[in-house]
Amino acid sequence: MLSTLEVTTVVIVGLMVGVEFSVAFVLNRVIDALPEDSAQQAHAHGGRMLGAVMPVWYVGSLVLVAVWAVAGRDGTGLLVTAAALLVLSVIMSLLLLVPINNRNKTWTPENRPADWRQQLDRWARYHYGRLALIAAAFALLAVARG
Incomplete structure (x- = not known):
């Protein structure tokens, strides 16, 4: 059972x-060329779509790591560090990325601000x-699974 959770x-x-x-190095570059x-x-559509999915994915990932850390016996230090990095990514998202995304997903060509780019x-x-x-965090998890 633990092996299934780890994988x-x-x-x-x-x-x-x-x-x-792919968002960082492929999609944004494709979109910016339009x-x-x-x-x-x-960008607004992507913000709406991914903005709905990614919070669940980030928090779900963190929950899985926490369950693994509690249930597991080996690699707890790696798991705790991975969890801390995921917590930091969630905090960073909430404080820095989400406010911009919340504005972006409501913009249209008619109402976007001059500094939208x-x-x-x-x-x-x-x-x-x-x-x-x-x-x-992913690298640490892969090593912990090792």
């Missing part, structure tokens, strides 16, 4: 890292930091 946790966190990696109105609308660039910079945290 499930590593896979779910790994998929989350993959999605966030004409201005289309790019802004695509700068705000999305700031979101992207914060996203790189969050991605580094969850990727490090």
Whole structure:
């Protein structure tokens, strides 16, 4: 049973890292290459769609790591560190990324602010930091599973 929990946790966190990696290095670049109105609308749609899914994924991942740490006997230090990194990523999301995303997902070409691109660039910079945290957590989980 513990083995199933470990594998499930590593896979779910790994998929989350993959999605966030693709947002950072693929999707945002594709969207930014679109004409201005289309790019802004695509960012808003992505913000609505992923903004609904990712909170559940982040918190669910953290819960899985916590359950693994409580149920497991080996690698607890790695698991606690991974959990701390995931907690930090959630805090970072709530304080830095979510406020920008909440504004972004309501913008249209008619009501977007003049600095909309700068705000999305700031979101992207914060996203790189969050991605580094969850990727490090994933690596620790993979080693703990080892």
